[in-house]
Amino acid sequence: MDYQELKSYRDVFEKELTDNILPYWEKYAVDRERDGFHGAVDLKNRPVLTANRSCVLNARILWTFSAAAIRYGEKDYSEMANRAYRVLMDHFFDREHGGFFMEVTPQGLVSKDVKHTYMQAFAVYALCKYFQLNARPEVFETIVNTYFIIEEKIKDPLLQGYGEAFTRSWMVLSENRLADHNEPRTMNTHLHLLESYTALLAIWPDSKVNKRLRELINLFLNNIIRPSGQLGIFFDEQFVEAEISKGTCSFGHEIEASWLLLEAAETLGDLTLINRTKRACVQILDSVERVGLDKDGGLFLESTRYGSHLRTNKHWWPQAESLVGFMNGFEMTGRDDYWEKVKLVWDFIDRHVIDHAGGEWFTKVNRLGEPFLTEPVDDPSPFYRNDWKVDPWKCPYHNGRACLEMIKRIDRILPLQTTQAH
Numbered sequence: 001m002d003y004q005e006l007k008s009y010r011d012v013f014e015k016e017l018t019d020n021i022l023p024y025w026e027k028y029a030v031d032r033e034r035d036g037f038h039g040a041v042d043l044k045n046r047p048v049l050t051a052n053r054s055c056v057l058n059a060r061i062l063w064t065f066s067a068a069a070i071r072y073g074e075k076d077y078s079e080m081a082n083r084a085y086r087v088l089m090d091h092f093f094d095r096e097h098g099g100f101f102m103e104v105t106p107q108g109l110v111s112k113d114v115k116h117t118y119m120q121a122f123a124v125y126a127l128c129k130y131f132q133l134n135a136r137p138e139v140f141e142t143i144v145n146t147y148f149i150i151e152e153k154i155k156d157p158l159l160q161g162y163g164e165a166f167t168r169s170w171m172v173l174s175e176n177r178l179a180d181h182n183e184p185r186t187m188n189t190h191l192h193l194l195e196s197y198t199a200l201l202a203i204w205p206d207s208k209v210n211k212r213l214r215e216l217i218n219l220f221l222n223n224i225i226r227p228s229g230q231l232g233i234f235f236d237e238q239f240v241e242a243e244i245s246k247g248t249c250s251f252g253h254e255i256e257a258s259w260l261l262l263e264a265a266e267t268l269g270d271l272t273l274i275n276r277t278k279r280a281c282v283q284i285l286d287s288v289e290r291v292g293l294d295k296d297g298g299l300f301l302e303s304t305r306y307g308s309h310l311r312t313n314k315h316w317w318p319q320a321e322s323l324v325g326f327m328n329g330f331e332m333t334g335r336d337d338y339w340e341k342v343k344l345v346w347d348f349i350d351r352h353v354i355d356h357a358g359g360e361w362f363t364k365v366n367r368l369g370e371p372f373l374t375e376p377v378d379d380p381s382p383f384y385r386n387d388w389k390v391d392p393w394k395c396p397y398h399n400g401r402a403c404l405e406m407i408k409r410i411d412r413i414l415p416l417q418t419t420q421a422h
Helices: 003-029 053-074 077-093 117-133 139-153 187-201 207-224 249-268 269-290 317-335 336-355 397-421
Strands: 110-112 302-304 308-313 388-390
Touching: 003 053, 003 077, 003 336, 003 388, 003 397, 053 117, 053 397, 077 117, 077 249, 117 139, 139 187, 139 207, 187 207, 187 249, 187 397, 207 249, 207 269, 249 269, 249 317, 269 317, 317 336, 317 397
Parallel strands: none
Antiparallel strands: 302 308
């Protein structure tokens, strides 16, 4: 591994973060006329004033700018984080029943009062990062109270795992799930609960949080990861994979899980669990590389029949997660082929996914790297729109976090490189 090459890539990732991603959101996402952030911004960087506002988007802005402010100490980043925190608490927090609403109107009125577990996890994740920036007692209180709600209202008292959707007063909903189907357990929700509990344990070393995080890791190792290294998606209450799910692969979630699982295990500090998780993460990575990674470095969205039927479009967020996943693989194993995949993925992102003229990243490109600028009738995107740069799900969290992770991870390696050189 060449010191200068590592250093040059570190500079590239930092430039992308500080010169493109963060400035874009500061310039175009902030609603200076009303409050908070626009619900959507189109490809010409004009706000879509009629778009509702998503708690997912607000929480992801909160996480991203809190992390950036911690790293760089910039006042502008802190102000963005403070704005996102205030809006999260003023417009999305349910002061009567606890937890967070999914969506409000542009005027700040609740439009969807369903309590999705996914959303509660993201709120905890974002608030933990904000607490690291601004350690106010009321922030910590909200975090802990939301954790208790998740454990008391959402966790299955008898079986493994957590439910998916609830009414405002925490009655179970069998419909209105975030996923395509209504199975009672999903990989995606549990992945983001794992992510949030990892962040929670870092600020609150509580024994019960430790226990729950360990259970989530083992749930992935024992039930969610298939023998092939691919991840199951939909499950019943006993965490047996649903028939409708078998064979489907979501490559972005798989490669994201490959590094989030190890981060969680390392937070627990259990060497036996860390080593077991590393083996699983390598298995996941190699499965993704074998089936989901195109020869140009772009990651396909998903497949059915265990990889034989591909959806070859390449969405923005799996590309970002590929950077961190292969970098994590390189750190775990020292295998140069993982580092070569990092470079290949970045080359694809730089050439095809980043909008060098308009800023930020395109939502989706086709297999040849051509951006979709409208929504194809025969191949709609899940949740987000191709003709918007900002929307309820298109956020600075995946690409911003990827850049922050790459900078952090290269910084860990560079001192070792200079020491070995001398």
